[in-house]
Amino acid sequence: MSPPRIALESGVEGERCLRLSGHWTLDSIDTAHRPSLGGDAGVGGKGDGTIRVDGAIEALDSAGALALARLIDDLEQGGARVDLTALPAGQRNLVELVKARLPPPQTPRPPREGILARIGRATVAKFTEGNAFLAFVGELVVRGGRLLAFPWRIRWREVVAEIEAAGLRALGIVGLLSFLVGMVMAYQAGATLADFGANILIVNLVAIITLREMGPLLTAIIVAGRTGSSYTAQLGTMRITEEIDALRSIGISPFDMLILPKIVALIVVLPLLTVFANLLGLLGGAVIAAYRFEVSFSVYFDRLPEVVDLTTLMLGLVKTPVFAVAIALIGCMQGMRVAGSALAVGRATTVSVVQATFLVIVLDAGFSVLFNLMGY
């Protein structure tokens, strides 16, 4: 395969001849530059008069045609008239087609914004985001309040489906992780307490931490990652495929049909999952206490009611509906804000998990302060 060659020859009576040869194809043209007169012909292309294109191009594709069209355009800019009649009809058609739609030599680029403009845009975006969250909460209160007055209007079928997806199917992962964290806590507590011969206090430590903090927090974070993200991805994809708009056009409020059932379901599910997580966490602690630190199961579970009471359990559980609302709200809001492309769904899902996890931990810290002030 020979590279494209150009030669500009002077003929009789000032008529010049552009002699072309070689393969004018994508693979034979130099990969970074197209052939040009300055480099390849060694003759300046300036001057008027007619230039006849001649020679035998062995193969021509649209890349070669583009290079040739650009060349002819340059010559014509210089004042010459280029005559293509000597080319075979097929090649001439192709060159003329490409030449008729020659792109501008420089690809137009949208002007880049200055640093101030970008800072401003980011700031406005943050405010808009906060605003959207408030608007979303407002809509929830108005619509949710109305539905609370007429609870038979809630779409219970959807609620039950969501409970199954977010609760029943999460039992495995929530249970396993709680069990493991219970074990880890018992190990760490036992290692220190055993030095003082106070092995029995493992029960106090594991039980209080599990019921008050670890159970609710761990469950909420797992649910934020597992269910909150799926809410965002589902609603975001439905936005892109215009399913949300389709619902609206049928006269079904997507808020009633999609969002409210998710929130109601999560409010039901999260406390239940937390109780389950508490149980498995305590069990994990018991296993390590029994096999590693000589606190038998019977001693462990005998002591349990002495160190924690119902208040401890409730102090943990009372936080969970708040977590549930936060997770569902952020998941749904991020999903409903998706616009444009598949990329936006991915981005919104990430933002949803980060924000939900962040908010859960912040809320938990707030509860700790509150309970402390209340004297618990």
Added chain:
Amino acid sequence: MGDLDHITSEATVSPVARLSGIRNCFGHECVHEGLELELPAGRIIALVGGSGTGKTVLLRTLSMLRRPDAGRLELFGEDALAAGEDAQRRLRRRIGLLFQGGALFTALTVLENVMLPLREHTAVRGHWLEELAMSKVRLAGLPADSASKYPAELSGGMVKRAALARALALDPRLLILDEPTSGLDPIAAAGFDALVRELTDSLGLTVIQATHDLDSIWRGSDAVAFLARKRVLAFAPAVELAQRDEPELVAYFRGSRSAEYAKLELGRSAHTSGRT
């Protein structure tokens, strides 16, 4: 490079693609059984058939996206199903595919969408790469300033054109179009048909397009492959299909609207009988 000499030497005699004994099944349902089809080089062929006759499945088979359950697929004279990975890559380079919804990469601008196959399959880089891609964007009939837009910012017709630009990026010999004019208004659709015709003639393409558009079938195509009874029931110019009397063809080609086209086109071909 056998695939690049198509401009110099006139249309090769051997067909661009040959499907034989193709069977495509989904579970127990078979959409194709013993399907035969040959695509003659340099022609625009319309793939026609009712809903569920497997037009898209056939195009996916042809573009090596779906392996048929049985049968033989020959592309440019090579057995595509027995080809190794490298050979398949080479074959794919010679096929341009336009998906029904455009399937532009939403994370990339139009220009980047067109540059992607060029970057993947050739050593072209830098300014020349951009210029080549830009030329394809213009060839597809898009204004230069749309090159820096993202697919989400384009109208339906522009998406189709941008997808066409990407399909044309590597100078394919076979262009496969899945419903190229669906969702376009009649004027835009006619423009798209004209564009495909112009590109076919100048670039030496062979085109197969699945379509429901009567304009595309009657005016925009050289021949029609009619899918029915799990195979290509008939393969001939639309004018001839309109005169045959298989019940499926009668239903499709002598429906009220189609009949008007038939009358028009038959009258026209009677006047200019020398036309091929």
